[in-house]
Amino acid sequence: MIVKEQVSTPAKVARWWPLTVLVAINILNFYDRQVAGAVVEPVRKEFHLSDTQIGWLNTAFTLLYGVVSLPLGRLADKSSRKKLLAVGIIVWAALTASARWIHSYSFLVLTRLGVGVGEATAAPTATSWIGDLFPPERRSKPLALFMLGVPIGGALSLFFSGLIAQKLGWRAAMVAAAAPALLLVPLLLMLDEPQRGASESHASLAPATGSVWQVLRVPTFWWIAISGALVNFNLYAVGVFFPPFFGRIHHMTVARAGVMTGIIYAIGGVCGGSLAGWSGDRIVHRSRSGRMKIAAIAALLAVPLSYIGIHQGYGKLALALPLLTIAYGLLNMYYGLVYASIQDIVAPPLRGTSMAIYFLVMYLIGASWGSLVIGRLSDLFALHAAHLAGVDKINEAFKAIGLQQALLALPVLSFLLAIVLWAGSRTIVRDMAAQRGPA
Numbered sequence: 001m002i003v004k005e006q007v008s009t010p011a012k013v014a015r016w017w018p019l020t021v022l023v024a025i026n027i028l029n030f031y032d033r034q035v036a037g038a039v040v041e042p043v044r045k046e047f048h049l050s051d052t053q054i055g056w057l058n059t060a061f062t063l064l065y066g067v068v069s070l071p072l073g074r075l076a077d078k079s080s081r082k083k084l085l086a087v088g089i090i091v092w093a094a095l096t097a098s099a100r101w102i103h104s105y106s107f108l109v110l111t112r113l114g115v116g117v118g119e120a121t122a123a124p125t126a127t128s129w130i131g132d133l134f135p136p137e138r139r140s141k142p143l144a145l146f147m148l149g150v151p152i153g154g155a156l157s158l159f160f161s162g163l164i165a166q167k168l169g170w171r172a173a174m175v176a177a178a179a180p181a182l183l184l185v186p187l188l189l190m191l192d193e194p195q196r197g198a199s200e201s202h203a204s205l206a207p208a209t210g211s212v213w214q215v216l217r218v219p220t221f222w223w224i225a226i227s228g229a230l231v232n233f234n235l236y237a238v239g240v241f242f243p244p245f246f247g248r249i250h251h252m253t254v255a256r257a258g259v260m261t262g263i264i265y266a267i268g269g270v271c272g273g274s275l276a277g278w279s280g281d282r283i284v285h286r287s288r289s290g291r292m293k294i295a296a297i298a299a300l301l302a303v304p305l306s307y308i309g310i311h312q313g314y315g316k317l318a319l320a321l322p323l324l325t326i327a328y329g330l331l332n333m334y335y336g337l338v339y340a341s342i343q344d345i346v347a348p349p350l351r352g353t354s355m356a357i358y359f360l361v362m363y364l365i366g367a368s369w370g371s372l373v374i375g376r377l378s379d380l381f382a383l384h385a386a387h388l389a390g391v392d393k394i395n396e397a398f399k400a401i402g403l404q405q406a407l408l409a410l411p412v413l414s415f416l417l418a419i420v421l422w423a424g425s426r427t428i429v430r431d432m433a434a435q436r437g438p439a
Contacts, residue, residue: 015133018191019142021184022126025089026149027156028181029122032096034154035177036061036112037239038161038258039170041247046170047105051241051382051403055375058240059368060109065116066363073124073356077349081125081193086185088121093181099174123359128352131343132194143343144277144336151269151332154239155262162243162258215354220345220431223424224338225358229366230417231299231334234410237370238264238328241378241403245310248400250317260317264325272298272329276336288344288432292425295337300418302330307411310404331414338421345431377406 036043040054076084095114102108126146134142157177164173215221242264246257276294283290309323346354382394382402389398 015142018133018194019130019145021187021191022129023146023149025085025181025184025188026122026126026146027153028089028149028184029092029119030150030153031157032092032115032153032177032181033061033119034157034239035096035161035174037241038158038243038261039165039173039254040240040244041254041257042165042170043108044244047108049105051244051375051378051399051406052372053105053375054240055372057109057112058236058371061112061116062236062363062368064113065120066360066368068117069120069124069356069359069363070353071356072120073352073354073359076121076124076128076352076356081129081352082188082191085121085125086188088118088125089181089185089188090118091115092118093178094118097175097178099171102171120359124352124355127339127343127355129193138281141277141281141336143339144273144280147332147335147339148270148273150235150335151265151273151328155265155269158243158258158262158265162255166253166255215346215350215357218345218431218434220424220428221342221354221358222361223420223427224342225361226365227295227334227338227417227420227424228358228362230413230420231331232362232367233370233373234331234413234417235328235370236367237374237407237410240371241374241407242324245403245407248396249404250314250320260321263321264328268325268327268329269332272332273336275329276333280337280340288429289425291337291341292421292428295334296418296421296425298330298333299414299421302327302414303411303418305330306414307408310407310410313404327414331417334417334421341424341428345428374403374406374409377409378402381405 036057043049044051044054072084072088092115095111095118098111098114099108102111127143130142130146161173161177164176238261242261243254243257246252246260247254250257250260252260276298279294280291283294287293305323306327309320309327312320312323342354342358378399379394379402382398385398385401386392386394394402
């Protein structure tokens with residue numbers, strides 16, 4: 001029989017108010033991150049960039065993000081999480097605002113690298129904090145809510161950044177993205193951090209401190225890290241190349257392309273994330289591997305929907321938009337389900353470290369390369385289309401063909417994601433038992 005935890009009103013406030021602040025920070029985190037994708041087309045045209053160079057902009061960001069996540073994650077497990085996160089917010093806001101003085105592609109890359117360092121503080125500190133606020137059987141919902149920062153922040157950035165860029169220029173759009181995050185720093189610093197391991201309902205077999213090797217010895221962790229590489233390969237490519245996809249294939253302005261991509265983020269992401277939180281906390285009472293299995297099924301369902309949606313040409317937006325929205329929503333279910341699973345298989349003193357290792361592996365072997373690979377494929381397919389037409393110069397029409405064909409890699413990666421998540425569901429029960437002591 002499941003005994004429901006009775007929580008007093010002050011205790012609820014002590015949990016949900018910090019979560020609210022952390023969710024707001026993550027929304028602005030992804031607002032800043034997505035602004036570069038929202039203004040891809042004006043940046044490309046001003047600096048005469050290829051899609052490969054556009055891809056490198058995101059790849060450089062995520063590679064450094066992954067590398068610095070490990071030491072920052074270890075720092076999150078040993079020091080004040082709120083102070084570390086506050087410094088990160090100030091860094092990423094300042095570097096985003098520095099776009100005002102950008103006049104070269106190399107300087108743009110440099111500033112985005114700085115943004116990556118600042119933003120790398122967010123996930124290890126916040127997910128570790130949330131793990132100490134909520135017990136294991138109730139973590140899917142708050143973690144899914146936290147990860148709604150991805151689609152909500154991305155959607156807001158796409159809605160507003162494209163419009164600002166069209167009216168005032170892309171530099172103004174980046175400056176506008178920087179300021180709001182700074183307003184949350186005082187609220188963050190006023191919060192009380194919970195004690196590490198405060199919400200555990202089982203005694204942990206792990207000691208009060210731990211090492212990186214304790215995380216690396218967990219088989220399910222590796223399946224989860226590989227799945228992170230695959231899902232974020234897709235989602236980072238979507239963030240960078242869906243605005244130009246709508247612009248080139250569906251003949252939209254920068255502002256309207258941003259709105260269309262924002263709709264996908266807002267509706268698909270929020271619905272997918274909410275469904276993940278609801279289903280994840282329900283299924284865990286019946287099946288400890290249920291969260292991973294739901295994530296695997298969602299990824300599999302995204303395969304045909306994304307394939308058909310990307311295939312739709314000019315005049316077929318009424319079909320393309322809902323299909324791509326649903327596919328994105330299914331992929332976005334990943335966060336609330338799988339991030340809760342990471343919390344289940346590692347001890348509380350290692351949660352910041354485990355997320356940092358996850359990000360390091362995920363970015364270095366997959367996610368960092370999503371936009372670069374899609375960008376390179378786009379250039380190659382555009383060149384091939386031009387050669388088939390008997391011309392040597394790649395114009396905007398060929399760039400449209402190339403990008404549409406390159407994006408067909410996304411359903412292939414979604415299929416592989418489903419396989420990896422299902423494999424992880426086969427090992428997680430044993431790893432959860434190894435982490436938990438006797439009830």
